[in-house]
Amino acid sequence: MAKFLNPWxxxxxxxxxxxxxxxxxxxxxxxxxxxxxxxFPGFQPPHRANYTPLVGIPQIxxxxxxxxxxxxxxxxxxxxxxxxxxxxxxxxxxxxxxPIDESLNGVHTHAETTTSAT
Numbered sequence: 001m002a003k004f005l006n007p008w009x010x011x012x013x014x015x016x017x018x019x020x021x022x023x024x025x026x027x028x029x030x031x032x033x034x035x036x037x038x039x040f041p042g043f044q045p046p047h048r049a050n051y052t053p054l055v056g057i058p059q060i061x062x063x064x065x066x067x068x069x070x071x072x073x074x075x076x077x078x079x080x081x082x083x084x085x086x087x088x089x090x091x092x093x094x095x096x097x098x099p100i101d102e103s104l105n106g107v108h109t110h111a112e113t114t115t116s117a118t
Contacts, residue, residue: 009074010092016073020098021057024091027098028084030055040072045083053079 004011022041029046033054040056058072077095081088 010089012092012096013073013077014070016077016092016095017100018057018059019100020095021073021076023098024095025055025057025080028080053083055079 018041022043025043030043031046033042033044035042035056037056039059041059042054042056044054045052055076056072057076058069060069077088077091080086081091084091
């Protein structure tokens, strides 16, 4: 794992996979929200508050130079934690506890809908 310049960033954020973030959001009542960028599916919180973020789930880093996948995951965890009034480490722990290999009860993920059969 890479070492971050900011010591407050938990390096395990690099381990988050989009399916885990989506499962976390859905289990906490967040709803899909139309996104202009298909590589960044959007979600809105279950209720309005003083701070109501629209969050996007970055898709897997393709390894290209200048990719900001990890930074977007950091922002995702931060926005969720702020909205839910929780510590980011608790949100991160719960996201990482989500299984990677299970479907979303018949709901297709972004990755599943963009993969072509051969």
